[in-house]
Amino acid sequence: MKKFFKISGIIVALILLLMIIVPYIFKDKIVAVVKNEINKNINANVDFNRVGLSLFRNFPDISVRLTELSVINNEPFEGDTLAYIPTLHATIDIMSVLRGDDIQIKKVNLNNSFINLLVKSDGRANWEIMKETDETDIEATPEEESSSLLIKLKKFTITNSKFVYDDKSLAFYLLLENVNHELSGDLTLDNTTLQTHTTAEKLTASYEGIRVLQEVDAELDSPLDIDFNKFLFTFNNSELRLNQFFLLFEGTFEMPDNGDYVMDFTYSSKRTDFKDFLSLIPVMYATDLKNISTAGNAIINGNLKGIYNDDSYPGFEFNALINNARFHYPDLPKSVDEININASIKYPGGIDFDKIEVDVPNLSLFLGGNKLSMELFVRNPVSDLALKGKIDGMINLSEIGDFYPLPNGENPQGKITANISLDGKMSTIEKRQYEAFNFDGSLLLDSFIMRSASIDKTIEIAKAQLSFSPRFVNLSHLDLKVDNNDLSANGKLENFIPYLLSDGVLKGNLQLNSNNFNITDLLPKTENSDLPDDTVAISPVKIPDNIEFSVQALFKKLIFDNIELTNTTGEMLIVDQELILKRLNMEVLGGTMFLNGKYDTRDSTQAKAELALNLNQIDIQKSYSTFGTINKFAPIAQKTDGKFNTSLNIKTLLDNQMMPVYSSMNGGGNLKTTNIIIENFSIANKIADLLKMPDLKRLLMGPVNLSYEFVNGKVHLKPFELSYQDINANTLGWISFDQTIDFEMAITIPRTKFGGAANSVLENLVNEANKLGTSFKLGEKVNITAKITGTTSDPVVKIMPGNGSGKSMLDDMKKRAQEELDKQKQKLEDEARKELEKRKAEAKAQSDKILADADKQAAQIINEAQKQADAINRAAQEAADKLKAETQKQSENMIADAKKKGPIAEAAAKKAAEQLKKEIDKKAEKLIAEAKNNSDKLVSEAQRQSEKIRSDARNQVDKLMDIK
Structure with a gap:
């Protein structure tokens, strides 16, 4: 043992x-x-x-x-x-x-x-x-090169995972969070049955930018029969749960050898309780549905059937019916009653999306006693969109809290009244046949008051009214107040329907007037406590490419961030992805400002700005604390009293905070000042200490006149003269956006300005210079050179004796400065040219693809139309031939019967038969002619669509290739 x-x-x-x-x-x-x-x-x-x-x-x-x-x-x-x-x-x-x-x-x-x-x-x-494998390579591949892995799965699981499906071609987005999935069964068999179970804690879906489902709790149980020989997948008694809504579906999905995907599915809601449907609405599911009393039925069903390949899409049908439903929160006095929805979307399949039909004959409900109803019918969405619909009703905002629980502090007031109807085809708008398109009514907001949590302000709109017509939408009145801010507006929108429903260009104009308007008050408050109080969290705004809009404005007082503007007038144009500022006049910082400019978002990866500014009698110190560019490039302004005028042209890229990318700045201008006082500025202090001349720490100077250029992140100052009492300084150099500096000053100082300590410094400078072989002598005026480097806060100053009047040194400084400036400009021009060539090449490739895709789509439309036209003509010809054949047979029978009655009857029958044939021939010819006419119209419309597609593509390419 x-x-x-x-x-x-x-x-x-x-x-x-x-x-x-x-x-x-x-x-x-x-x-x-x-x-x-x-x-x-x-x-x-x-x-x-x-x-x-x-x-x-x-x-x-x-x-x-x-x-x-x-x-x-x-x-x-x-x-x-x-x-x-x-x-x-x-x-x-x-x-x-x-x-x-x-x-x-x-x-x-x-x-x-x-x-x-x-x-x-x-x-x-x-x-x-x-990796794609060539057919010949497959045939030549020896057996030993086949895969060394053999999938014989009997169980596949996913736990605590995240799934994203982002389809730009369909404008569809799906997000699944905290996904758990289990698949079990024997995948080694040719015919097998699998059990699948999937849950997602949060399911979010959107289509065309519209959120369809928001963080829905989802679960899917789906038994699956698979025939691997046919690649046929059969779904039996499958069940999908979205929150409390259950959907049953079954059907087949097959992948035959010809590359098609063949599908046949039906689906329907498992239960008819309206509360289940209500759970799909995020704001309703967020509350406790268990305590909400509901009534009524909700039914959803439909199908997905057909073939999917490059030339065909499956057909589908979706139906939703809600009958006399209601819901009521137990602690609130009112309910939402008589909810009725009848909606369907149908598509027979194929490639002609013009056959999609949308029918919503009734969508109505009572909100606390006020009825709101609408209807909508859509036909021919591709070839010539036909719309019929209306919306009618009133919402009393002060009663919303009576039937739906609002957050604490939210108690909106006012009324929204809508009475809008439309009926017509898009082609009538495009042809400006406005009388053939019915679109009228109004939308009125009256006595609106609401406290906004995002900006922590009370918003009041005394009245706002939109009036609708086929030609335009008219904003006849808008009076807005946000705490102490006021704004009144009126204007028009043209081409509204083509813009809303197709790719039309929205045109319009707007007049704005305000006595006091603080833009910062309207921006959401930032959550970041580390940011200073005057910092506003913003991001670049993309200007749409299909808007042409003009805004004329008069703001008596306009505030943004810490800048206060008064009596601001001007015009803003929104066109072709650009915001253009024209003739803006305003009073700011004790002076006036006039500007033209452009905010350009045509390059989706990088916004740009251009400005042409004229500033007059602006307070220098206030400009330092107000304008970031002056803060970066002219820190001396902080220590300077006085006023300045400047004319400035500048181009720059913008970062994600819509601030200038200083290294990209290009441009320049001219600056003139009044008499100024510079006191306690670091560079002047250093020179004063080195020369033992304390008076230089407080400079009472005459007017300054200088020119400057922005190049490669630096401001280059062209040679200019500074004067203080009898002291003159010819200055040039540059300052970078990081406030590093490189300046040279040729200074002429009267000998009498030097005291004892200053004389000692001067004599030491001369002695040191003469030791190097020079022969400097002190005259009535002393010429010295100051070389200034380092940073504005910590400058490094080196003093050297000058030569004669300093003119040759100044000329040399000018020459070297201009050479450096030209060098930097050439570098930027080379880089800009390379970037432009790159962008043009990219745009050319994209343009070629756009045109090729447009040609392909246009050809498909024409080919499909020609197929339909041929089918119409063929059917008409077959019908005509059949009609003639039946007539021929009828005539022969009629003559044979008459022959039995004698020669007279036979002759009469022959004549009647001949007349009948003539009539039938006319009918047959008419049938063929009508078919020909209809088929020609079909092909003509397809050609019109195709040409529009090509024209739109060419316009898109023209915009794309308009690179500057």
């Missing part, structure tokens, strides 16, 4: 030892196979940190653990993350490893993963990373 236990112990120990060392024996082989398969098949950057192997986790099989697995896309999604999987567990059949056969994977688990699926507007997807 002892011997038995001893042997058993040895065997157990050996098994444990094998379980420990076997994974390491085969680790290199498994890792090599994995990496080889990846490199052989994937066109992406795939990486993982390490691989761990174990026999204990899933004995007797081997457990593989990959950590920090990432898949980073190459072009055209360069740098985008397709997948990041912190931990991947896989179970591998140990016998497949021991035999040296194909390695068989049984189970896979992805934990805390991020899956990021992207589709570009041209349809390219970032998961299409499998």
Whole structure:
């Protein structure tokens, strides 16, 4: 017995030892196979940190653990993350490893993963990373080159993961958070049944920028039958839960060898309780639905059926019916009653999206006793959009809190009254046949008062009225107050319907008037307590490319950040992705300002600004504390009393805070001052200390006149003269946006200005210079040179004796300064030219694609129209032939019957038959002619659409290629 236990112990120990060392024996082989398969098949950057192997986790099989697995896309999604999987567990059949056969994977688990699926507007997807293999290469590939991995999954799980699907081609976005998924079944069989269960704590979906679902709690149970021989997937009794709403669906999805995707699905709501439907509305689900009393039915059903390929899309139908529903919060006095919705969207399938139909014959409800109703019908959305609809009703804002719980402090007042109807086709608007398009009514906001939490201000609108017509939307009245800020406005919008429903250009004008308006009051308060009080958190504003808008303004007092402007007048134009400022006049900082400018967002990656400024009699010290550019480039202004005039032209890129990128600034101008006082400025203090002339620390100077240029992040000052009493200084140099400096001053000082200490300094300078072989002598006027470097706060000043009048030195300084300026300009011009050439090349490539896509789309429309036209003509010809054949047979029978009655009857029958044939021939010809006319109209309309597509593409290309 002892011997038995001893042997058993040895065997157990050996098994444990094998379980420990076997994974390491085969680790290199498994890792090599994995990496080889990846490199052989994937066109992406795939990486993982390490691989761990174990026999204990899933004995007797081997457990593989990959950590920090990432898949980073190459072009055209360069740098985008397709997948990041912190931990991947896989179970591998140990016998497949021991035999040296194909390695068989049984189970896979992805934990805390991020899956990021992207589709570009041209349809390219970032998961299409499998390397393409030439057919001939496939045939020539020997058997031993086939895959060394064999997927024999029986279980696949995902835990605590995040899933993103962002499809630019469909303008669809889907986000799933905290996803858990389990798939079980035998994937080794040709025919198998899988059980799938998926949950997502938060599901968010949007289409065309409209949020359809917001952080919905989702769950999916779906048994799945698979026929791998046919690639046929059958969904049986599947159930999708969105919050408390349950949707049942079933159907098939097949991928035959011809490349089509064939689908046939039906779906319907599991229950008809209105409360289930109510849970899909975020603001309702956020409250406690259990305590809300509801009544009424809600039914949703539909289907998805047809073929999806390059030339066809499946048909679909969606129906929603809510009948006499209501909801009521128990603690509130009123309810929302008589909720009725009847809506459907249908599409028969194919490639003609003109056949999409939207019908909403009724959407109505009573909000605390006030009825709101609407209807909408849509036809021919592609070829000639036909709309019919209306909205009618009133919302008493002061009663919202009676039927829906509002946050503390929110108690809106006022009334919104709407009475709008429209009926017509888009083509009538495009042809300016306004009388054929019915669009009229009004939208009125009256006595509106609301406290805004985002800006912590009370907003009041005494009255605002919009009137609608086919030609324009008229804002006849707007009176706005935000605490102490007031604004009145009126204006018009033209081409409103084409802009809203297609790609039309919105045109308009607006007149604004205000006595007091603080823009900062209207910006959301920042949450960042580290920011100074006068810092406003903003981001660049993108100007749309299909707006042409003019604004004329008069603001008696206008405040932005810490800048106060008075009597501001001027015009703003919004056109072609630019905001243009024209003839803006204002009073600021004790003086006046006149400006023209441009804010350019045509380059989506980088906003730009251009300004032409004239400032007159501006207080110098106030300008330092007000304008960031002066703060950066003229810190001397902080220590200067006086006023200045300047004319300035400047171009600059803007950062994400809409502030200038100082290194990109180009331009220049001229500056003139009144008599000024400079006191306690660091550079003057240093010169005063070095020359032992304390009077220079407080300079009472005459007017200054200088010119300057912005080049490569520096302000270059052209040579100018400063005078203080009998002291003159010719100065030039530059200051950078980081306040580093490089100046030279040729200073002429009367000998009488030097006292005892100053004379000692002067004599030392002369002696030091003469030791180097010069022969400086002191005359009635002393010429010295000051070389100034370092920074404005910590300048480094070096004093040297001058030569004669200092004119030659000044000329040399001018020459060197101009050479440096020209060098910097040339560098910028070279860089700008290269960037322009690059942008033009990119724009050319993009333009070629736009034109090619437009030609393809146009050709598809014409081809489809021609097919339909041929079908119409063919059907008409067949109908005509059939009609003639039936008439011929009828005539023969009529003559045969008449022949039995005698020759007279036979002759009469022949004549009647001949007359009948003539009539039928006319009908047949008319049938063919009508078909020809209809088919010609169809082709003509397709040609019009095609030409519009090409024209729009050419216009888009013209804008794209307009690069300056």
